[in-house]
Amino acid sequence: MTSKCSAVVIGVGPQQGLGATLAAYFAAKGLHVFIAGRSPDKINAVAETIINSGNLATPVMADATLEDDVIHLFEVASLKQRRISIAAYNVDSNIPAPLLETGVESYEKLWRQNCLGAFLFGREAINSMKKFQQGTIIFTGATASLRARPPFTAFASTKAGLRALAQGMAREFGPLGIHVVHAILDGVLDGERARKQFPDFVKNKGQDGLMQLEAIAQTYWALHNQPASAWTHELDLRPYKEPF
Amino acid sequence: MTSKCSAVVIGVGPQQGLGATLAAYFAAKGLHVFIAGRSPDKINAVAETIINSGNLATPVMADATLEDDVIHLFEVASLKQRRISIAAYNVDSNIPAPLLETGVESYEKLWRQNCLGAFLFGREAINSMKKFQQGTIIFTGATASLRARPPFTAFASTKAGLRALAQGMAREFGPLGIHVVHAILDGVLDGERARKQFPDFVKNKGQDGLMQLEAIAQTYWALHNQPASAWTHELDLRPYKEPF
Amino acid sequence: MTSKCSAVVIGVGPQQGLGATLAAYFAAKGLHVFIAGRSPDKINAVAETIINSGNLATPVMADATLEDDVIHLFEVASLKQRRISIAAYNVDSNIPAPLLETGVESYEKLWRQNCLGAFLFGREAINSMKKFQQGTIIFTGATASLRARPPFTAFASTKAGLRALAQGMAREFGPLGIHVVHAILDGVLDGERARKQFPDFVKNKGQDGLMQLEAIAQTYWALHNQPASAWTHELDLRPYKEPF
Amino acid sequence: MTSKCSAVVIGVGPQQGLGATLAAYFAAKGLHVFIAGRSPDKINAVAETIINSGNLATPVMADATLEDDVIHLFEVASLKQRRISIAAYNVDSNIPAPLLETGVESYEKLWRQNCLGAFLFGREAINSMKKFQQGTIIFTGATASLRARPPFTAFASTKAGLRALAQGMAREFGPLGIHVVHAILDGVLDGERARKQFPDFVKNKGQDGLMQLEAIAQTYWALHNQPASAWTHELDLRPYKEPF
Numbered sequence: 021m022t023s024k025c026s027a028v029v030i031g032v033g034p035q036q037g038l039g040a041t042l043a044a045y046f047a048a049k050g051l052h053v054f055i056a057g058r059s060p061d062k063i064n065a066v067a068e069t070i071i072n073s074g075n076l077a078t079p080v081m082a083d084a085t086l087e088d089d090v091i092h093l094f095e096v097a098s099l100k101q102r103r104i105s106i107a108a109y110n111v112d113s114n115i116p117a118p119l120l121e122t123g124v125e126s127y128e129k130l131w132r133q134n135c136l137g138a139f140l141f142g143r144e145a146i147n148s149m150k151k152f153q154q155g156t157i158i159f160t161g162a163t164a165s166l167r168a169r170p171p172f173t174a175f176a177s178t179k180a181g182l183r184a185l186a187q188g189m190a191r192e193f194g195p196l197g198i199h200v201v202h203a204i205l206d207g208v209l210d211g212e213r214a215r216k217q218f219p220d221f222v223k224n225k226g227q228d229g230l231m232q233l234e235a236i237a238q239t240y241w242a243l244h245n246q247p248a249s250a251w252t253h254e255l256d257l258r259p260y261k262e263p264f
Numbered sequence: 265m266t267s268k269c270s271a272v273v274i275g276v277g278p279q280q281g282l283g284a285t286l287a288a289y290f291a292a293k294g295l296h297v298f299i300a301g302r303s304p305d306k307i308n309a310v311a312e313t314i315i316n317s318g319n320l321a322t323p324v325m326a327d328a329t330l331e332d333d334v335i336h337l338f339e340v341a342s343l344k345q346r347r348i349s350i351a352a353y354n355v356d357s358n359i360p361a362p363l364l365e366t367g368v369e370s371y372e373k374l375w376r377q378n379c380l381g382a383f384l385f386g387r388e389a390i391n392s393m394k395k396f397q398q399g400t401i402i403f404t405g406a407t408a409s410l411r412a413r414p415p416f417t418a419f420a421s422t423k424a425g426l427r428a429l430a431q432g433m434a435r436e437f438g439p440l441g442i443h444v445v446h447a448i449l450d451g452v453l454d455g456e457r458a459r460k461q462f463p464d465f466v467k468n469k470g471q472d473g474l475m476q477l478e479a480i481a482q483t484y485w486a487l488h489n490q491p492a493s494a495w496t497h498e499l500d501l502r503p504y505k506e507p508f
Numbered sequence: 509m510t511s512k513c514s515a516v517v518i519g520v521g522p523q524q525g526l527g528a529t530l531a532a533y534f535a536a537k538g539l540h541v542f543i544a545g546r547s548p549d550k551i552n553a554v555a556e557t558i559i560n561s562g563n564l565a566t567p568v569m570a571d572a573t574l575e576d577d578v579i580h581l582f583e584v585a586s587l588k589q590r591r592i593s594i595a596a597y598n599v600d601s602n603i604p605a606p607l608l609e610t611g612v613e614s615y616e617k618l619w620r621q622n623c624l625g626a627f628l629f630g631r632e633a634i635n636s637m638k639k640f641q642q643g644t645i646i647f648t649g650a651t652a653s654l655r656a657r658p659p660f661t662a663f664a665s666t667k668a669g670l671r672a673l674a675q676g677m678a679r680e681f682g683p684l685g686i687h688v689v690h691a692i693l694d695g696v697l698d699g700e701r702a703r704k705q706f707p708d709f710v711k712n713k714g715q716d717g718l719m720q721l722e723a724i725a726q727t728y729w730a731l732h733n734q735p736a737s738a739w740t741h742e743l744d745l746r747p748y749k750e751p752f
Numbered sequence: 753m754t755s756k757c758s759a760v761v762i763g764v765g766p767q768q769g770l771g772a773t774l775a776a777y778f779a780a781k782g783l784h785v786f787i788a789g790r791s792p793d794k795i796n797a798v799a800e801t802i803i804n805s806g807n808l809a810t811p812v813m814a815d816a817t818l819e820d821d822v823i824h825l826f827e828v829a830s831l832k833q834r835r836i837s838i839a840a841y842n843v844d845s846n847i848p849a850p851l852l853e854t855g856v857e858s859y860e861k862l863w864r865q866n867c868l869g870a871f872l873f874g875r876e877a878i879n880s881m882k883k884f885q886q887g888t889i890i891f892t893g894a895t896a897s898l899r900a901r902p903p904f905t906a907f908a909s910t911k912a913g914l915r916a917l918a919q920g921m922a923r924e925f926g927p928l929g930i931h932v933v934h935a936i937l938d939g940v941l942d943g944e945r946a947r948k949q950f951p952d953f954v955k956n957k958g959q960d961g962l963m964q965l966e967a968i969a970q971t972y973w974a975l976h977n978q979p980a981s982a983w984t985h986e987l988d989l990r991p992y993k994e995p996f
Contacts, residue, residue, distance in 0.1 A: 139856075185909045188909070235490065236494050238489075263435070363631060368575055379619070422669060679996065737964040738964060738967035740988055743988075
C-alpha cells in the first residue's frame, strides 16, 4: 500500500496526545503520515499503532527548533514524489511564572518552541508545497494567543508571535494556493497530560467539558477540505461549557 | 418521507443565492428545511426545487424584522415534534453612503435587518432549541463586522452589533448545549447579485476568487457537526486569493 | 466675557456625573460649553454651577435620539460664529437582562440611545466642524464595546455598534481635519449613580479603584490637544487595579 | 541642580530620532534622563544637547538585548535614591523580507531586539519601581503589532510578541501601582531615517502627514500624568490623514 499524499505532524508525544491523534486521523483518511518528535520511543509507538491499524506512517526524529531537522523532515515526507497535503504544527511549550521570576533562558526556550519552530516548519512546508500550489498548514494556538495574563506573560508573548507568523504566511501564500490556518484551542485537552496532572479537574469537567482530541482532528480535517473559494484562516475551538 | 429534524433558513431570495444554497444543502443532508423570506415567489421556487430533488422543504413567509413573523416561523418549524437542528440567519442589508448623506431611516433600516432580525431569530431559535439542549445557530457576518470604513459606516455599525449579539448568545447558551456561530464572510459571493451587478469583476476574479455558495454551505455543515467538546464560535471565510 | 470656541456635551445629568464633569472641565479651559440633556433641572443646575465659577455655559434641552434636537443643538452652539472645538457624546443606556427576557422595545431603546443618538451627534458635529477643518469628537465606550456577555448582550450589541460608527467616522473625516475618538471606559465611574446604587462596592474599591470623573476629563482634554500628526483614535481607560 | 526623579529611555540614536526627542522632552519636564543606546557617540551627543539646554541627562551604554546591560542601566538610574518615573522602550528593529528568504538569524535578531530586550527592560524597570509603587513604562508598538503582512511577517511576529508582553505586565503590575502602556505608532516618523531614506515621500506627505516626534512625546507625557483611577493601557497614534 502506498499513498501519493502525505501529512506531516510535528510535536508528537504520548499516544493520548493531540499530535498522535491528528496523525492517526490523517492516516485513517488515506494519507501517509510523517510523525515527527524528539522522543524516538514515542514517535515509534505512535507510528506502530497506525501501521497496525492498516494505515501508513513513518516516524521521523526531529526537533522543531533545529533548522536542519525541519528541512530533513520535509525532504523525507516529499520522497517518492509525494505531495504534502497537510502539515500540522503541534509543538507547544508553556512555563508559567510570575514575570519577575521569568529568566532569559525560559523566555528564549518558549520562543524557540512556539515561534522559531513554527517559522521553520511553515517555511519548509511552503517550500515543499509551493510547486503543487496546494496544501494546508495548521498552527495550533491557545487562549493566550489573544490575551496575555500572568503567570503566562512570556508564554502569551510567544503564542501571539506564532499567531502573527500564521497570519503573515496566510496573506503571502494563500494567493499561491497554500491554505494557512491558525486554530485557537481555548480549553483543556483531554489527553494524557491533563489526566495525569489534574485528574479531579478532568473528572469534574465531564467528557465534553474537556477538548476531545478526535473532535479537534475532525475540525482540522474539515479545514483541510474547504474549497479554495472559502477558506478559513482563523477559528476558535472550545468545549461547549467553557466560559470565555 | 418525513424527518424528525428541521433546519430554518431566513433571508432566502434567488435560487442562486446563499440562502437558497444553504437550504438545499441542509435538505440534502436529510433535514426538513423551512425556507423563510419576504417574497412568496422566491421562497416557493426554492422550496419547489428542493422538493423536486426528493428532499423536504416548506416555504414560510416571514419578515425577520417582525417579531410575530419570527415567532410563527419557529412554531411552524417545530410542529410534529420536530427538533430544529440548524437555524441560519442570512438576512443582510447594505446601503452604502457617505456619512453626511446617511439618513436616520436608512440607518434604522440597516439596524432592523442586520441586528433586530438577528436578535429575534436567535432568541426564538433558542426558545425552540432549549428543551432539547441542542441545535446550531449560525449568523452570517461580513468584512465590515470587524472594521468600519466609509461608505459603509452605518452598515458596519449594524454588522458589529450583530457580531456582539452572536457572541453574547454563545456565552449565555453554549453551556446549555446550543452552539452559536458567527461566520465572517470576507469576499464577494458568487451569486445572482454579483453576476448581474458586476459581471466583469466576477469574470476577472475567476471561479475560486469569488465565494462559492456551496463551499460556504459545506463549512456551515461542518460547524453543525462539531462535537460539543470542540465548538467554534467565530471563523472567517474568504477566497484563497482575497487580500486581507 | 465671550469665547470664539465652544464645546458640546450631551448626556448631562447629575452634577456628580461624567457629563457635568466634562462640561465643567472644558469650561475651565476657556470654552463656552453647551450642556445638552433631557432634564431641564439637571442641565440648568450644571450650567449654573459653571457660570457661578466664572466660566461660560448654556443649557440646551436635547434628546440625542431626536434628529431635530441634535440639529438644533449644534446650530445653537455655532451661533455668533463660534467654532466647536470639542463634542462629547456621553449618553449611555444600559438595561441588563437575560437574552430570553429581552424585549424588542428594550433592545430598540438601547440602540436609539447608544447608536442612533451617536450617529446623529457625530453627523451634526461634523457638519458644524467641517468648514473649519478642525474639532474633536469623543464617544464614550464601555467594556461591553469589545465583548458581549450576558446579561449585557443587547447592550453590548449597541456599544459595539457605536464603536464601529466612531471608527468609520474617524476614517472618513480624519483626513478632513476632524479628530474622532472612541474612549473605552473599563471600570465603574465614581459618580452619583454608583454611590447611590452600590455604596459598599464604592467603599471597598477605594478612591482610585473607581474611575474619577475628573481623571477621565483630563485624558479627554489631552486627546483634544494632540497635534494632528499623532492622533489617537481609540484607547482604554481603567482604574489601576481593575482586572481586565 | 538635581532631581529626585529620573526617566530612562532606551533605543536612543540620532538627535532627530524618537528616542532623543523623548529624552529631551522628559528632561525639559524636570526629570533626570538616562539615555541608553549602543553608540557612545550618539548617546553622548543627545545627552550633551540636553545638558546644554540646562536640563539633566546621563548617557549610559547599553544593549537592550543583554541582561547585564539592562540591569546596570536601571542601577545607574536609581542611584542617589532617585525614583524612576518613566521608562520608555524605543528599540525597534525591522528587516523586511519575503518569508522564504527569511533566515533564522534574521528572525532571531528581530526577536532579541523587539521582544527579549523589552522583556528585560520591563522586568528591570518593574524591579526598580515596585518599592515605590509608581512609575510608567511605555513600549512603542507599530502597525505590525496588530496585523502581519508580507514582507513583514517575522517583524510582525515580534511586535505582536511585544504587545503581549506589555499586556501581561500591565495585568500583573497595574494593581501594584505600575502603569504599563503599549502605544501603537501607525505611521511614518518624521525623523532622520525617513528624511534620508525616502525624502520624496516625506515631502509629499507634508508635515502633519508624518508623525512629529514631539507630538508623540506629548502624548507619552500625558499618559504618564494620568491619575491612577483612569489609566490607559493601549492606544494608537497616527497622522490625521493616514489611511487605516
